[in-house]
Amino acid sequence: MKQSVKLVVGNWKMHGLSGALDQASSLSRALVIDAGAIRVGLCPPATLIDRMRGVLKGGPVELGGQDCHAQPQGAFTGSVSAEMLADAGARLVILGHSERRTAFGETDRDVAEKVEAAVAAGLEPIVCVGESLAQRERGDAVAIVTAQVAASLPDSLTERPFAVAYEPIWAIGTGLTPTLEQIAEMHAAIRSAVVERLGQGAGRAPILYGGSVKPDNARAILSTPEVGGALVGGASLQAEDFLAVIRAA
Numbered sequence: 001m002k003q004s005v006k007l008v009v010g011n012w013k014m015h016g017l018s019g020a021l022d023q024a025s026s027l028s029r030a031l032v033i034d035a036g037a038i039r040v041g042l043c044p045p046a047t048l049i050d051r052m053r054g055v056l057k058g059g060p061v062e063l064g065g066q067d068c069h070a071q072p073q074g075a076f077t078g079s080v081s082a083e084m085l086a087d088a089g090a091r092l093v094i095l096g097h098s099e100r101r102t103a104f105g106e107t108d109r110d111v112a113e114k115v116e117a118a119v120a121a122g123l124e125p126i127v128c129v130g131e132s133l134a135q136r137e138r139g140d141a142v143a144i145v146t147a148q149v150a151a152s153l154p155d156s157l158t159e160r161p162f163a164v165a166y167e168p169i170w171a172i173g174t175g176l177t178p179t180l181e182q183i184a185e186m187h188a189a190i191r192s193a194v195v196e197r198l199g200q201g202a203g204r205a206p207i208l209y210g211g212s213v214k215p216d217n218a219r220a221i222l223s224t225p226e227v228g229g230a231l232v233g234g235a236s237l238q239a240e241d242f243l244a245v246i247r248a249a
């Protein structure tokens, strides 16, 4: 299925003090987009969301969080709820990133619960899936990723906007990327898994690719069949690089 509106989202991860707002400001000022063709998002650390809202005000860049707690409030020291992200100005939220699945032990069930919370707070979740290098080398990549899709997407997404991001773990921050054929194969498999899980209506959800997307490979990746956008880590930290990726889309 061809996607009409690409979604390109920058994930700053745990990078960015207040000085980094200059990069968001440069991006917002330089960016001219056709809203019918592309959406652009930035997911800074939670500490910057509210201030970045001011910097991005009136511009085309949407704000997002990088994670949320599954509960709306409570005694969960150090956590941020989906409602808090929305209150700070976020519209999007990345959930189930492999760094959270690996370093924080998040399971598909945890991710699905967070997605429920995000939807309840009016956020648009970007649900991340992806295989390890060992899983790909064993020939298990498609089975692993489609199982993650089936278990991480709750029923509540049937009528709500969301995106899936395919991020092979071995491509994140490494400079390595799958071949375009591997990306196309996986995105088609994810599309089928989404439709099987949530029905035809959900088949319009964009499927982003993430993992070492850079200005020099963005055009090829973003024109690969079934690639509905990109989730960009390192290359989103500098406005100039992120702009180059967005322009490639």
Ligand SMILES: O=C[C@H](O)COP(=O)(O)O
Binding pocket: 011, 097, 167, 171, 172, 173, 174, 175, 210, 211, 212, 213, 231, 232, 233, 234, 235
């Ligand atoms: O969320 C973004 C991904 O983990 C990709 O990161 P990267 O572009 O630095 O490889």
